[in-house]
Amino acid sequence: MAPFDTGLTRAAGIEIPLICGAMYPCSNPELVAAVSEAGGLGVVQPLSLAVVHGRSFREGMRRIRLLTKKPVGLNVLTEKSLSRVYRKRMERYVDESLEEGVRFFVTALGNPRWVVERVKPLGGVVFHDVVDRKWALKGLEAGVDGLICVNRRAGGHAGYREPEELFTDVADLGVPLVCAGGVGDERAFAAALRTGYAGVQMGTRFIATDECRVPEEYKRAIVAAGEEDIVLTERVTGVPLSVIRNEYIDRVGTKAGPVGRLLLKGRKTKHLIRALYSVRSFWQLKRALREGKSTKDCWQAGRSVAGVSAIEPVATIIGRFAAQAP
Numbered sequence: 001m002a003p004f005d006t007g008l009t010r011a012a013g014i015e016i017p018l019i020c021g022a023m024y025p026c027s028n029p030e031l032v033a034a035v036s037e038a039g040g041l042g043v044v045q046p047l048s049l050a051v052v053h054g055r056s057f058r059e060g061m062r063r064i065r066l067l068t069k070k071p072v073g074l075n076v077l078t079e080k081s082l083s084r085v086y087r088k089r090m091e092r093y094v095d096e097s098l099e100e101g102v103r104f105f106v107t108a109l110g111n112p113r114w115v116v117e118r119v120k121p122l123g124g125v126v127f128h129d130v131v132d133r134k135w136a137l138k139g140l141e142a143g144v145d146g147l148i149c150v151n152r153r154a155g156g157h158a159g160y161r162e163p164e165e166l167f168t169d170v171a172d173l174g175v176p177l178v179c180a181g182g183v184g185d186e187r188a189f190a191a192a193l194r195t196g197y198a199g200v201q202m203g204t205r206f207i208a209t210d211e212c213r214v215p216e217e218y219k220r221a222i223v224a225a226g227e228e229d230i231v232l233t234e235r236v237t238g239v240p241l242s243v244i245r246n247e248y249i250d251r252v253g254t255k256a257g258p259v260g261r262l263l264l265k266g267r268k269t270k271h272l273i274r275a276l277y278s279v280r281s282f283w284q285l286k287r288a289l290r291e292g293k294s295t296k297d298c299w300q301a302g303r304s305v306a307g308v309s310a311i312e313p314v315a316t317i318i319g320r321f322a323a324q325a326p
Contacts, residue, residue, distance in 0.1 A: 003325030007176025008199030011125050011146055012104045013071045015039035016322050017199025018189070019148075019178060020206045022075030022106065023156070023300070025052040028213040029060050031206060033067035034314035039322060043073040043106055046093045057093055061100040074102050078110030091118070098122055106148060109157075113142035127178065131159035136170045146176040148201055154181030155204045155302030158232070158242045167195050184307025190324045204301045210313045218299050221246065225305040233298070244299040 008017040020035040022045035032042030049060040064072055074097045076090060098119060107115050108129035116126050127146040128139035136147050149166045150159040163179050170177060176198035183189050183200045192200045207214060208222045225244050232240040233249060243249060
C-alpha cells in the first residue's frame, strides 16, 4: 500500500502528493521527469518545453518519457487575452500530450471548460488554479476534478490569502485541494497536509535543484533569499508577480507606467495590455536563459525561499518529503 493516500495521489496516480508546478522558463524536461521519477508529479509548461529549451513539443515529451515512465502532467493556460493562434497551439499541445499518455492537466487564468471537454472522454483529470471561492465555483461549473489553491505565499502569479484562510474558504466544495505557495521544506509540506490539503504544489524549491536548467546565479539567489526579499511587480505580465528583489527590479520598479496602469484598468483594454506585457517578458526571459545572463533577470520566486537552504538533487528533496508519510 502506498504511504500516502489522498485525493491528489489517487487522481494523478502518484506516490507522494507533491506537484512540481509548471514554470516558465524553468520547466526543462530533465526537471519534470526527475520529479515524477521520484514519486511526485512533474508538470510540463508547454512554452518552456517547446521554445526555451529548444525542442519541438512532441520531441520534448518523448525526451521526458525516456527519462521516466511515471505520470506527468500538462499546464494549460486558458486566459481570454490569448490570441487565436496561441489557443490553436495550446489545443495541439493538449492533443499531443494525450497521445503521449498524459492524463493529468492543470489549467490556469481562464475558463477551463474546453480542456475538460477535450480530455475527459479519454480519462483525463483536470485541476484548476484558483485564488478564492468565486473562481473555485466557476472552475467546478466547468467540470474540473480538483483545485490548486494559490495563496499569497506563492511564486509567479500569487493569490492574496494565507494558506489556511484559503483552505477554509473552499473546503466544503467536495473536491481535492492542493496547497500552492509557501512550501519549501518538509515541515511546511506536513503542515499543509495537517490543514486538510490533499497535496502541495511547489515551484521555487525545484528551481534550486541540480536538474533545473537555469543560470546558477538564479539558484544561488533563491538559496540566499528570505521572505523579506520577495516583492510583487506589475511590470512583467501586468498582473502582480512574485519575484526576488534584485538590481534589475530596483532599476525598473514594480509599478506599471501611467499609460499601462490606465489600460490595465480598462474592461476592454486590460487583456490586450497583459498580452503585450507577457510577450515582451517572454522574449526577454528566453534570451536571458539561452545567453546565461542572469544579472538583469526577473527571477520569479515565492516566499517559500525561506525553506530552501541548498541546491540539491530532486530525489534528495522528495525523499525527505516522503519521510513525512503517516
